[in-house]
Amino acid sequence: MATAEPGRMTATTAPGEVRIRRALLSVSDKRGVVDFARGLADMGVELVASGGTAAELERAGLKVRAVEDYTGFPEILDGRVKTLNPKIYAGLLAVRSKPEHVATLSEHEIEPIDLVCVNLYPFERVSSRRGVEEAEVIENIDIGGPTLIRAAAKNHAFAAVVVKPESYDAVIEEMRESDGRLSAQTREILAMEAFGYTARYDAAISRWFCEKEESFPALYVRAYEKVLDLAYGENPHQRAAYYVQAGARTDLLSMVSKLHGRELSFNNLLDLDSGRALLDEFELPAAVIVKHNNPCGVAVGATPVEAFDRAFATDPMSAFGGIYCFNRPVDAVLAERLSKVFVELLFAPGYDDDALEILTHKPNIRILRDQERRSVPFGEHDMKRVRGGMLIQDRDCESESREEMRVVTTARPTEEQWGDLLFAWRVCKHVRSNAIVMAKGLATLGIGAGQMSRVDSVRIAVEKAQSPLEGSVLASDAFFPFADGPEAAIAAGVKAIIQPGGSQRDQEVIDACEKAGVAMVFTGRRHFRH
Numbered sequence: 001m002a003t004a005e006p007g008r009m010t011a012t013t014a015p016g017e018v019r020i021r022r023a024l025l026s027v028s029d030k031r032g033v034v035d036f037a038r039g040l041a042d043m044g045v046e047l048v049a050s051g052g053t054a055a056e057l058e059r060a061g062l063k064v065r066a067v068e069d070y071t072g073f074p075e076i077l078d079g080r081v082k083t084l085n086p087k088i089y090a091g092l093l094a095v096r097s098k099p100e101h102v103a104t105l106s107e108h109e110i111e112p113i114d115l116v117c118v119n120l121y122p123f124e125r126v127s128s129r130r131g132v133e134e135a136e137v138i139e140n141i142d143i144g145g146p147t148l149i150r151a152a153a154k155n156h157a158f159a160a161v162v163v164k165p166e167s168y169d170a171v172i173e174e175m176r177e178s179d180g181r182l183s184a185q186t187r188e189i190l191a192m193e194a195f196g197y198t199a200r201y202d203a204a205i206s207r208w209f210c211e212k213e214e215s216f217p218a219l220y221v222r223a224y225e226k227v228l229d230l231a232y233g234e235n236p237h238q239r240a241a242y243y244v245q246a247g248a249r250t251d252l253l254s255m256v257s258k259l260h261g262r263e264l265s266f267n268n269l270l271d272l273d274s275g276r277a278l279l280d281e282f283e284l285p286a287a288v289i290v291k292h293n294n295p296c297g298v299a300v301g302a303t304p305v306e307a308f309d310r311a312f313a314t315d316p317m318s319a320f321g322g323i324y325c326f327n328r329p330v331d332a333v334l335a336e337r338l339s340k341v342f343v344e345l346l347f348a349p350g351y352d353d354d355a356l357e358i359l360t361h362k363p364n365i366r367i368l369r370d371q372e373r374r375s376v377p378f379g380e381h382d383m384k385r386v387r388g389g390m391l392i393q394d395r396d397c398e399s400e401s402r403e404e405m406r407v408v409t410t411a412r413p414t415e416e417q418w419g420d421l422l423f424a425w426r427v428c429k430h431v432r433s434n435a436i437v438m439a440k441g442l443a444t445l446g447i448g449a450g451q452m453s454r455v456d457s458v459r460i461a462v463e464k465a466q467s468p469l470e471g472s473v474l475a476s477d478a479f480f481p482f483a484d485g486p487e488a489a490i491a492a493g494v495k496a497i498i499q500p501g502g503s504q505r506d507q508e509v510i511d512a513c514e515k516a517g518v519a520m521v522f523t524g525r526r527h528f529r530h
Contacts, residue, residue, distance in 0.1 A: 013096045015157040017181040023115040024067070025057070026050040026083060026145065028122060032165040034060040036117065039172035043180045048113070050082050051075060070111070083144040092116065092151040096158045115160045115182075116152040120145040120197075124204045124247040141205055146198045156191035157184070163197045199223060200246045207247070215379065220392060222246075228253070231263040240266040250374045252276070259356065261345075261366035268323065268345050268366065275325035275347065278430040280376075281399065282327065284442075287311040291322040294450065298427050299443035304328040308337060310443035315464050316341075323347065330355045384530075399426060400523045408501070408510050411519040417473055417496040421521060424475035425498050429527040435477035436461045436485075438469060438494065445472055454478070455485040462492045469493035478526040479503040483512040490516045500526040 023045050027033050030053070037047055037057050049057055050067045057064045067082055068074045075082035091113040094101040105112065121142040126132060152161035160182045162171055167190065174182055200223035210217040224243035233240035242264075244251045252273050258264070275290040282300055287307035289297040297314035301307035304326050312319055321344045329350035330338070335358040338346065345366040346359065359367060376395070384391045402422060407413065413421060424439040431437060432450040436457040439445055446465035448457030454476065462469065470493035479502045480486055486497055486509055497513060501522035513520040 013158070015097060015184065017178065017183055018114055018158060018160060018187065019179075019181050020045050020114045020160065020175060021180075022046045022048060022111060022113050023117060024048045024070075024083075024088070024113050024148070025053050025117040026067075026148065027053050027117060027119045028142075028145075029119045029165060030056055032168050033057070033117070034062070036162075036165075036168040036172065037062055037064075039168075039175075040115075043175055045115070045180070051079060080143070083148055087111075088113065088148070089151055092148070092159055093155050094158070095155070113152075113159065115162065116148050117162045118145050118148050119163055119165075120149075120201055123201065123208075127204070127208045128247065128249070137208065142201070146201060149194045149198050153191035153194040156187040160187045161190050161194045163190075163194050167193070196223075200225070204247050211379070215381070215394075216392065220390070228264065230269070231265045233266045238266070242269060248380075249377050250372060254374075255370065255372035256347075257369050257371070259351070259367040259369055260360045262364050264345075264366060271323040272325070272345060272347060272368075274430060275323050278427065279325045279327050281426040281430075285328045286326070288325040289314075289319045289322045290325070291318050294432050294447070295427060295430055295444070296322060296447060297444055300423070301442075304330065305334045305337065308334055310441070312337075312341070313466055314444045314447070315466065318464075330359075332358060335359050396429065396527055396529070398525075399429070400525055404524065405498075406501075406522045406524070407519065408506075408522050409513050409518070409520045411513070411517050413473075413496045413519045413521065417519065420473040421475065421496055421498040424473055425523065428475040428477045430529065431477065433477050433528045433530060435475075435527075435529065436489075437475045438462070438465060438472050438489070439475070440467075440469075440472040445469060454480060455482070455488060458485045458488045462488065465492075471495055473497065475499070477528060479506070480509045481505060483508045486512050486518075486520075490518055494518065497521070498523060500524060502526070 023040050025033065025037060025047060026049065034057060041047055041062055046065060047057060047062060048065045048067060048070050054064045054066050071085040071087045073085055087110050090105060090110045094105055094112060096102060121140040123140045126140045127137045149161055149163060152159045174186060203221045203223040206221040223246040225246050226241050227244050228242040230240040230242055232238060252269060270293055271290045274293050275288045278288045278295055278298065279286060284300040285304045285307050286300045287304065288295055289311050296318035297311035299307045299310035301310060321342050323345045324343050326348040329352065330348045331352045332354035335355035339358050343365050345368065347368045347370060349370050351369065359365060380395055381392050382395045402418060419442060420439050423442045424437045427444060428435050428437045431447060434451050434454040434457045436448040437444060438461050445467050446461035448461035451457040451460065472494050473496040474489045474494045476499040479500050481503050482505060496519040498521045501524065510520060
């Protein structure tokens, strides 16, 4: 490349390594930008910057050329128009290997721009603030920034684009090692990051508009960013990673720290998600044990130790290698109990020092501490991946109150049975359908999950029970299509049943309960979990 004046292009150049001679900087997030600009200036790069960025660099003692001096046109409309100028985009988009493009630049005295450093107005942060005015959200929709980023990224054969402060050091280091140049590979990687960055930004804006108008828009746009590589997928031969929806208020691992143990796996996180959702159903000290995405033991108690003992007693065999979740801190007494069983992952809001001393003797147990106090937003959707698409629905976050339910038998539940029925009903929501939960004393006794026939789920729950079922209650996530399910439960000792109702044979089912003197409650709403 030859120049008649500083930066004036007079000859074509082939794609390849690009020598950075001029950089345009316009950033909202100013972390590290002064050091980055100083690194560029030390290598002789001319700095062109817009309003606030120019002021920041000048305060640091750097020589800066204002955007309006480069374009010959002032910023207008309260800064809404500052970089939207043909000179800037010609300087960015010119294909420098084409003689006609080079001639156009020379004809119009346009100086090429070799590097753009841009990040965008904080739309996600502003739009998520409570009580924010709509006008303020609109003003934080960046126009010039995304256009600059996309132009430089499109023309990455001849220009570089930097959108993340985390990239500054690597860019400066490569330039220092290669006489101010950036390789084609680096520019392509930076372009990939740039298009991902603007896609996320546009997705956040689209989501904000859609949430104002309707919850299931014609185009469902979301962006996800990787936060963790996982040990493996559902099976060791499958690769896996954990992605978080950009802009989400909370996520499965937000404010969660790993204190000990092996890497997290795909199955760990699936089971943890199920365990946390079930744990959120209870305010009393509770223990939830999950295996293969189903609870195999749930209980509340006066203490976490009592809750654990009763939950574990439900099905000690299935609890082997499970995910253990608590809504109270783990003390030394509970840690001693846990140290005697095979725990794949332990999740709790805290751990006493003595408890950690006991638990960390096992090298592989994954110990997670939960410090997240924010609740899941009510309007958040539940999504399930299918071939080539996504099924999207409202989350099943509602729990029916006792006042909404209807006793349909002559026999009415006692107060103690009501407590067990409501407990079993909450647990049943989180068991794979067809779901049956038998409980007594606010602890599960037997759980039947995922069977194609509801009566088979009843039989499995009965067979799984380690304690006598006499006087227990049963919850079913959907109606009984025949009387055989309740009859099998009644024969095992169940004295009260809770189910949605709604079958054509409801009366047949009610009659079976009437004959045995068993109370039955209809909730009016089912809770399938597929």
